[in-house]
Amino acid sequence: MSSRFEIIKNIVEVCHKLEAKGFVAATDGNVSARLPNGNILTTPASLNKGFVRAEDLVEVTVEGKLVSKQGKPSSEIGMHLFIYRERKDVNAVVHAHPVYATAFAAARKEISVKAFPEVLVAIGRIPLAEYATPSTGEVADSLQPFVQHHEAVLLMNHGAVTYGGNVWEAYFRMEKVEHAAHIQITAQALEGIQELSPEQIKKLSDISYSSYGKVISQSIINSK
Numbered sequence: 001m002s003s004r005f006e007i008i009k010n011i012v013e014v015c016h017k018l019e020a021k022g023f024v025a026a027t028d029g030n031v032s033a034r035l036p037n038g039n040i041l042t043t044p045a046s047l048n049k050g051f052v053r054a055e056d057l058v059e060v061t062v063e064g065k066l067v068s069k070q071g072k073p074s075s076e077i078g079m080h081l082f083i084y085r086e087r088k089d090v091n092a093v094v095h096a097h098p099v100y101a102t103a104f105a106a107a108r109k110e111i112s113v114k115a116f117p118e119v120l121v122a123i124g125r126i127p128l129a130e131y132a133t134p135s136t137g138e139v140a141d142s143l144q145p146f147v148q149h150h151e152a153v154l155l156m157n158h159g160a161v162t163y164g165g166n167v168w169e170a171y172f173r174m175e176k177v178e179h180a181a182h183i184q185i186t187a188q189a190l191e192g193i194q195e196l197s198p199e200q201i202k203k204l205s206d207i208s209y210s211s212y213g214k215v216i217s218q219s220i221i222n223s224k
C-alpha cells in the first residue's frame, strides 16, 4: 500500500482532475482512500473538487467515527464506508456525476459494454443500481447486489461510483465509464453502436486471460 503522504497527494490530484474534466459541478462528487492505519481519508462536505487541498481531507474510522479534530466528511461517506467494509481489496472510491454516464443513469439504461473491447476487459459489466436518495443509507443498500463483483456502478438518476486498489485505479475506471458513455451517445447519431458477437467476446476473453489472467464473465457473453 502507498504511504499516507502519497495517498493524500493522489486524492488531491484526482479531485483536481475530476473538476478539470467536468465530471462534477459545484461541490458534487467525493473521493476517499484507505490509509495504512486502516482508517479512511475522505474529501470534506461542500467543497468544490478543484479547490481541495491536503489539509481539507477528513479522516474517519471504517465505522464512520470522526478521527480528524475538525472538518465534516463528505455527505456520501456512508456509501464509501460500505464499499470498504464489503471489499477488503478496495483502497479507494471515486463518486462523480460525469455528464454522459449520468445521462445513462438518468435514462435508466446500462452502457452497452459489449461494444467496447477494452471496457469489457478492464471493467466488465457496469450495472445500474436502483434509485436511492443521495447521501442517505439507501445508496449503500442499492450497491449491495453489485459490490462484490463489480468495480464501476451507475447510480440511477444520480451519477456513478468506481473503486479499486488505489486512487488512480478508481479514478481511471471513472474516466473509462464516462468515455464509453460518451461514445455510445455519440454513436446514436450514426444509428447506434454495434456490439461484439459471442465469438468475438470469447476470443477477447482468451487474450485477456493469457495477458492478465482475467476472463470475461459468461454472464456478460450470454446477456442480451
Ligand SMILES: [Zn+2]
Binding pocket: 028, 029, 076, 095, 096, 097, 134, 158, 159
Ligand atoms: Zn452524488
